Amino acid sequence: MNAPEPARDDLYVDAAYDMIVVSNRLPVDYLQGPDGETTWKSSPGGLVTALEPVMRAADGAWVGWAGVADREFDPFEHDGINIIPVPLSESELEEYYEGFSNDTLWPLYHDVIAPPSYHREWWDAYVRVNRRFAEAAARAASPGAVVWVQDYQLQLVPRMLREKRPDLVIGFFNHIPFPAYGIYSQLPWRRQVLDGLLGADVIGFQRAADAGNFTRAVRRLFGYATRGSVLDVPGPDGEVRHVVARQFPISIDSAGFEELARRPDVQARAHEIRESLGNPETIMLGVDRLDYTKGIRHRLKAFGELLRDGRLSVEDVTLVQVASPSRERVETYRQLRDEIELMVGRLNGDHSTLGHQAIAYLHHGYPREEMVALYLASDVMLVTALRDGMNLVAKEFVACSFDDDGVLVLSEFTGASDELRQAILVNPHDIEGLKDAMVEAAHMPRKERARRMRALRRRVRENDVAKWSSTFLKTLTGAGIIASGVPDGLDAAITRLARTDRLLVALDFDGTLAPLVDRPEDARATNRARAAIERLAATDDTRVAIVSGRALESLKEVADPPAGTLMSGSHGVELQLDTGGVTIDLRDAELAALEHLTRVLDEVAAGVDGAWVEWKPAGLALHTRKVAPDAASDLQRAAKARVEAEIPELTVRGGKGVIEFSVRPSDKGEALTRLRQHAGASAVMYVGDDVTDEDAFAALESEDLGVKVGQGRSLAAHRVRSPEDVADLLERLAEAREATHGGPSRWP
Ligand code: GDG
16 A cells, blocks of 8 residues: 555565465464374364455465464465464463453453453563564565454554565454543553554454544554544654554354354254253353453343343243353453353252253353354344454354344444344343343244344345455455456456557566466466457557566567567566567676576575576576475575675565576566557556566556556556456457457558
8 A cells, every 4th residue: 555665675575475364373273183293173263264265366374373382383284275373482372362462452452341450571472472473474475465464462563564574565453342542541552552553554443433442542642643544654764654444344254154054954953952951932042252341241140130030931031151161271261250150050049940941051162063053043142242342143143043033132332233233232231221122032023023133134144254354455455355357447448548549568477478387387378368469469550568577588488479579578688679689798797696696596496395496698586486385485585695695786586486686687667668669659558467567567657557467565556366367358458459450560
C-alpha cells in the first residue's frame, strides 16, 4: 500500500513465499509417535479453512509455534502448506504466553473482567518473542510479499517487520476486543504496543467499536491525524503512511458446518445424545473454552434460579455445558474451574433426580463431528459472554440449524451480536433479564423460531470466513482472492487500449506466459497464449515484446516466438531489436567481478542438492527453487553474505526461488522504455508476475495498461490470477485489435 519503495538490496530474501500468515500457534499439532518420532496432525480451525485456498494459490507459508516448549523444528510441508516453526523455551512460554499474553493483555482487553497482572519481565519476554516471530517472517517473505499477522500475542510484529522489510505489505488482525482508552491506558507499555500495531498497513478488528477505541487511543497517545478508518502515521523519513484501521468481523466455514450437520451419521449421533439425556423437552447448550470471559457462571446462576423458582423443571429441561480445558497453568483459570465445578456440583445436588440430570457438565475437548451433533441435539444455545471478540460458537450453532429450528440466546457483549440481531439478545450481568430470555427461548413458538433462524442463517451463510479473509486481503493488497478470468474493469481497459494507433504488447515470460516449473529449460508458453501472440503480431501496427530476466539465449530457446517479436533478456541488459541483437561489452573490471562471482557461487552451491547456477552475459543467477525451503534460505543467505563481503559493487536481486547478481545494473523498466522508443508505440500493455516486473510497471505512462499476474503488492492497476488468465487476456486483446486494426503489416 503506502510502504516506501524498497532499496534494491532490501529486495533480497532468502526464501520466497508470497503470502505469509504469522500466528502464535501453527495450524498443526506436534505428536510424538510411539518410537519417539515426530509426526504432525492438522488442527483444522476456521482460520486454516479460510486461508488454505489463499495459501495454496499464493505459494504461502505459516509461521508459528508448534505447541511444545524447548524444541526446535526445521521448516516442513504439511498437507500442502509450508510450515515454519518458531521455537519457545519453557520460560518464554510462562512469561510471553501464559504471562503477558494471557494474564496481562487478555484480561485488559476484555474490559478487566479479571485483574490484569503487569510484570516487566513478562514484557521483556513479549518483546523478545515478537522479535523472533518477526525475524522468521522477514526471512521467509519474498520481495513485496503479503504478511498477515494474527492476534494479540504478536502486536509488536508489524513494526518490527516493517523495519526489517519495508518492501512487505503487512496486515494485522486482532481476534479479541480492543478496550476503551480509559482501560487501555492502564497498560504500562501502551505506547509501544500501539506503535507496534501501526507498523501494519491494515489493522483489522472484530467490531467497529474496537476499531474506534484503537483509533482514539492513537489520537490520544500520538496525536496522529485520523479520517474515518484512515490514520496518518509519519515514518522515520517524515513521509506519511496511510494506515487503515477498521472492522472485519470474522466468521466460520458455514457450508462446511452445514454439510457436517446434514450427514446421516452426525444426525444419528444427535439423536443418540438426546436419548441418553432422557429425551427432555428442551436441551439448552453452552459450549465455551473454560474462560472467565464467557459468562459461564452467570449462565449457571440463572439456570439454577429458574429451577429453584420452578420456572423450569429438570423433567423438561437439561443444560449441557461443554467447558473445554484452557490455559490450565494460569492461576485465574484454575480458580475459575474450581468455582464452576463447585457450582455445577451444588446445582446438580440440589435439583437433579435419579432420572433427570439438571446439568451435564463436560470438561473435555471433542472432535468437530461431536460438537456438531451437540448443536443439532440442542434446542437453545446459550452464549452469555461478558466480553467476546466475536464468538464463533453462536455462528456455528446457526450454521448447523439447517431445519430453521433452534433458538440462540446471545450476549450483547459479543462481536457476533452486531450481526445476529434476530437472536434473543441479553445482558448477562442482568440475571433477571437472562432468566426471562431463557424461559422465552424454551417456550418460543415454532413459527417464531423459524422466522428468526431463517434470517440468522442467511446472515451466516452470506458472511462466511472465506468472505472475511478475502475482504481483509482485498483491503490490504487491493487484490484479495483473485478470481479466474478477465475482470470487467480490465476487459473495458483492453477495449480502450486496442484503439491506440501503435500498440506495444510487452510480456514477461516465466510465470506470465509460461506456468512456473522446476526446470527452467522445461518452461513453455501456454498454447493459447502462443496463438494469441501470433494473432497480435499479424495485426497492423501491433508489436509484441518478451521481457525476461533470463539470458537472451535461453529466452529465445524456451519462448520460440513468432518472427518479428522484440526481446529483452537479463533484465534489460540484452535486447533483440529489428536492427539486430544488442549485446553488451563488459569492461575489464566487470569481467573480473564476473569471474570472481562465478568462483564464489560455485563454491557456495557445491554439494547443495537441487541448487544450480545460471550464466548470464552480465551476471549469474543462483536457482534454489528445487532446494528444500530451509536449505534454500541458508544457501541464499550464505551466497549473499559472501558476495557482499567480497564483491560489494554488484547488484543483488531476489526473485521466486532465485537470487541474482549482476555486474551491470539494469532493469525491466529501462528495457521497456527502450522497446517503447524502438517501436514508436503510442500505448503499451505490460503483463508480469514477478517483483522485477514492478520496474516495468513503474515505467508505464497514463495511456498504458499494467497487469500483474497473481498476489503480492504491485504498481499495476489490474490483476489476473495465472498464465491461463493471461492467455484469455491476450485472446481478448487480439480480438479487439483485429476489429480496429485488421490485416498484417508492420511499421516502420
Ligand atoms: C477467540 C476470541 C473470536 C471449543 N471447544 C471445542 C471446540 N471449540 C471451538 C468452537 C469454536 C472455537 O473453538 C471457539 O471460538 P470462539 O469464537 O467461541 O472463542 P475463542 O476461543 O475465545 O476465540 C473470539 C475467535 O477468537 C475468532 O476470532 O470469535 O471472540 O476470543 O470454533 O467450536 N472445537 C472442538 N472441540 C471442542 O471441544 N472441535
